[in-house]
Amino acid sequence: MSSSEEEYSSEEEYSSSEDEDSSEDEEAAKARMAEELAKRKVQLEEAQRKQAEIDMRKAEVRKRLEEQSAKKQKKGFMTPERKKKLRMLLRKKAAEELKKEQERKAQxxxxxxxxxxxxxxxxxxxxxxxxQTILREFHKRIIGLEGDKWDLEYExxxxxxxxxxxxxxxxxxxxxxxxxxxxxxSKYENKFAKLQKKAAEFNFKNQLKTVKKKEFEMPEDDPNKTKPEWAAGPDAVKKTEGDALAEEAVA
Known part of the structure; x- marks a missing residue:
């Protein structure tokens, strides 16, 4: 067998294997589609069944309501005018009851x-x-009320x-x-107090006024004032005696 024949046979085998794989894939895809269609069909049937049940219940409720309305119509229907009149009567009755209650509370x-x-x-x-008797009665009553008040407060x-x-x-x-x-x-209060104290001392020293020396001079330092005899000396005593003699001679 030549090489060309071998190549041809290998190509045929490869093509046949590819055909088999493609056919298997198609069959698997068809099977999946069939399963999905079956699931959808089941879901659709379930939804239809639920919808039918809901419709049936609605019909039953509607029928029951119609029967009840028919019974009410047989017994008598409340017209808007009757409702308005009944509402007015109820309000009037409530106002009367409220007035009576207020009068009872006032009494x-x-x-x-x-x-x-x-x-x-x-x-x-x-x-x-x-x-005087009336005042004594009121005084006794006030004392009793004050005692009751004290007892209640203590209690x-x-x-x-x-x-x-x-x-x-x-x-x-x-x-x-x-x-x-x-x-x-505050934990900083003591520190602030110390600082404020120091600042106050500093300000006190700076704010002291300058004092003049004349304000603190003794009255002895005044040159115009005459000294007493015991502090003037012997010359001053002689002068005073001579002045006294001159005054007597003139007199």
Whole structure:
């Protein structure tokens, strides 16, 4: 067998193998397409079935509503005019009830005020003795009310204290510690205070006034003032004696 024949036979084998591969690929693609079509068909049938169920339910609900509306029409239908009239009657009734409730509250308030403060006394034509008795009654009532007020305030304080104690006990049992409120203090406060003190001293030294010497001179340093006899010396004593004799001679 020649080389050309061998090449021809190898080409035929290669072409036959390619044909077989292509046929297998086509068959696999067809199988996949068939599977996809089957899946789509199943999904479409499922969707149609669900839609049919939904339509059936809607029809049942519609039928039920129609039956209910028919029954209502048989019993009687509320027209808009009737609804408006009924609404007006309800509002009128509510206004009357509200007015009665307000009157009842006012009467109750008046009754409680009369019980606590007493009925107003008629002071027309009352003499001094009657006025004194009325004042004593009011004074006793005021003292009683003040005592009741003090008792109530004390009771409220005790209850607040008990509530606070119970809250602290509960927090202790739960293991919660309430952090107390602390006062905020600047850590640079002492440094600033020292600096301000030094600055104040420096300013005090600079702001001192210049003092004149005459302000602090003693009265002895005044040259115009005469000295006493004991400080003037013997010459001054002689002068004073001569002046005295001259004055006597003139006299």
């Amino acid at each position: 109750e308030r008046r009754r409680i005020i009369d019980e606590r403060c007493g009925v107003a006394k008629n002071l027309d034509g009352a003499n001094e003795a009657e006025l 409220i304080k005790m209850r607040d204290y008990q509530i606070n104690e119970l809250n602290t006990q509960v927090n202790d049992l739960r293991g919660k510690f309430i952090k107390p409120t602390l006062k905020k203090v």
